[in-house]
Amino acid sequence: xxxxxxxxxxxxxxxxxxxxxxxxxxxxxxxxxxxxxxxxxxxxxxxxxxxxxxxxxxxxxxxxxxxxxxxxxxxxxxxxxxxxxxxxxxxxxxxxxxxxxxxxxxxxxxxxxxxxxxxxxxxxxxxxxxxxxxxxxxxxxxxxxxxxxxxxxxxxxxxxxxxxxxxxxxxxxxxxxxxxxxxxxxxxxxx
Amino acid sequence: xxxxxxxxxxxxxxxxxxxxxxxxxxxxxxxxxxxxxxxxxxxxxxxxxxxxxxxxxxxxxxxxxxxxxxxxxxxxxxxxxxxxxxxxxxxxxxxxxxxxxxxxxxxxxxxxxxxxxxxxxxxxxxxxxxxxxxxxxxxxxxxxxxxxxxxxxxxxxxxxxxxxxxxxxxxxxxxxxxxxxxxxxxxxxxx
Numbered sequence: 001x002x003x004x005x006x007x008x009x010x011x012x013x014x015x016x017x018x019x020x021x022x023x024x025x026x027x028x029x030x031x032x033x034x035x036x037x038x039x040x041x042x043x044x045x046x047x048x049x050x051x052x053x054x055x056x057x058x059x060x061x062x063x064x065x066x067x068x069x070x071x072x073x074x075x076x077x078x079x080x081x082x083x084x085x086x087x088x089x090x091x092x093x094x095x096x097x098x099x100x101x102x103x104x105x106x107x108x109x110x111x112x113x114x115x116x117x118x119x120x121x122x123x124x125x126x127x128x129x130x131x132x133x134x135x136x137x138x139x140x141x142x143x144x145x146x147x148x149x150x151x152x153x154x155x156x157x158x159x160x161x162x163x164x165x166x167x168x169x170x171x172x173x174x175x176x177x178x179x180x181x182x183x184x185x186x187x188x189x190x191x
Numbered sequence: 192x193x194x195x196x197x198x199x200x201x202x203x204x205x206x207x208x209x210x211x212x213x214x215x216x217x218x219x220x221x222x223x224x225x226x227x228x229x230x231x232x233x234x235x236x237x238x239x240x241x242x243x244x245x246x247x248x249x250x251x252x253x254x255x256x257x258x259x260x261x262x263x264x265x266x267x268x269x270x271x272x273x274x275x276x277x278x279x280x281x282x283x284x285x286x287x288x289x290x291x292x293x294x295x296x297x298x299x300x301x302x303x304x305x306x307x308x309x310x311x312x313x314x315x316x317x318x319x320x321x322x323x324x325x326x327x328x329x330x331x332x333x334x335x336x337x338x339x340x341x342x343x344x345x346x347x348x349x350x351x352x353x354x355x356x357x358x359x360x361x362x363x364x365x366x367x368x369x370x371x372x373x374x375x376x377x378x379x380x381x382x
Contacts, residue, residue, distance in 0.1 A: 017244055050244070053208055053274055082273035083244055086325045120328050134277045137311050141332035 003178045005035035010177060011073040012039045013065075013094060013117075017083020020049035020056035021163050022111050026077055029170035035177060038062045038073070042091060050081050065093045070100030075177045080112025080132060080162075089120035099123060105185040107156040107176040111169055115139060115159055128154035130161050155184030194369045197225035201368060202264040204231050204256075204285060204308075208274020211240035211247035212354050213302050217268055220361035226368060229253045229264070233282060241272050256284045261291035266368045271303025271323060271353075280311035290314060296376040298347040298367040302360055306330060306350055319345035321352050346375030 010030050014023055027037050041047050041061040049056030070076070076098060078085065088094040098121045101108050110118060115131040116138070118124050125143030130136070130152045139146045150165040151158065151172050158176055160169040176182075201221050205214055218228050232238050232252040240247030261267070267289060269276065279285040289312045292299050301309060306322040307329070309315050316334030321327070321343045330337045341356040342349065342363050349367055351360040367373075 053241070053246070055244070082277060086273060089328075090325050116325075119332070120325075134281050134307075134311075137280075138329045138332065141310070141329065141334075143332075 005033040008035040008074040019081035022079035075107040078110040078114035085116040095121040105181040109173045111160040156182030199226040199265040210272035213270035266298040269301040269305035276307040286312040296372040302351040347373030
């Protein structure tokens with residue numbers, strides 16, 4: 001299967017301390033499928049990866065959150081790493097940016113600790129999800145329906161647990177950005 | 192006020208990636224008050240601090256979790272740092288160790304991301320608490336009654352938000368270890 005994503009644009013929301021391979025690997029998979037990727041961050045310049053507790057590469061920020069809106073993109077990726085979502089989840093404009101993708105029924109992809117941002121944005125209740133083992137309890141407490149699987153897909157929301165899951169994660173995110181909007185993508189389950 | 196804690200022993204539960212000052216500062220405060228402190232970790236040897244995203248000092252592990260039980264101590268401290276509680280909260284023996292202090296009505300102190308361990312152990316429902324800004328939503332979702340204050344004391348459970356809160360945190364933890372057991376210390380609120 002060689003799905004093509006020409007004409008699609010992925011926003012990658014990240015800041016310092018993102019887990020290196022959780023940004024670079026999905027970015028490469030998307031670009032190999034023909035999609036454009038845009039690194040969006042809290043401020044301009046560069047952001048630095050972690051490789052677990054060590055520092056990793058620096059990545060150029062293409063746009064700040066002040067310069068973009070969800071309308072500019074077809075889907076959103078939130079990599080993990082411990083410091084990255086920890087910093088993003090306390091920034092209201094990051095939460096608003098993520099929320100807008102759900103409102104516009106656009107695919108959202110989060111891996112490892114990335115789903116913490118979705119918890120803080122109030123976007124996980126009633127959703128089928130996974131995440132890094134340490135945060136699965138937090139996802140459950142926020143109302144998510146958590147499975148300990150390598151990748152969980154729920155109406156445009158694609159989540160994985162850790163870097164080992166990247167091959168499965170990358171296949172699904174390319175599929176989902178090709179499918180486009182999902183009417184079932186929503187910020188909470190109807191009562 | 193110069194409360195003395197001679198004869199009291201504090202367990203400090205930590206692993207690699209603890210926020211340096213969140214271990215060293217309370218440890219010093221306790222020892223200055225006359226208490227003994229014991230660094231307890233997942234494995235023997237040394238554990239290395241973080242200073243936010245940078246590496247910090249190495250600290251000798253006094254005892255592994257396999258070598259101790261809550262009965263040996265008067266109180267428990269869980270420092271923050273991102274990697275430290277993230278690693279501890281997925282280890283059942285760390286959760287069991289923390290739970291035993293609650294069962295024995297002994298004071299428990301957690302700062303910054305430290306309370307994440309208490310979330311995973313199911314110990315926060317109905318408790319007055321605080322924690323690092325990024326995890327306050329997780330605490331609320333777990334049923335804690337969260338205040339954004341420098342230190343919150345609830346029947347032996349003492350929590351603070353970040354290193355700036357250490358002076359207030361240290362005063363309270365010395366007070367609480369001196370007071371000893373708290374009948375109100377419990378793992379959840381009666382319905």
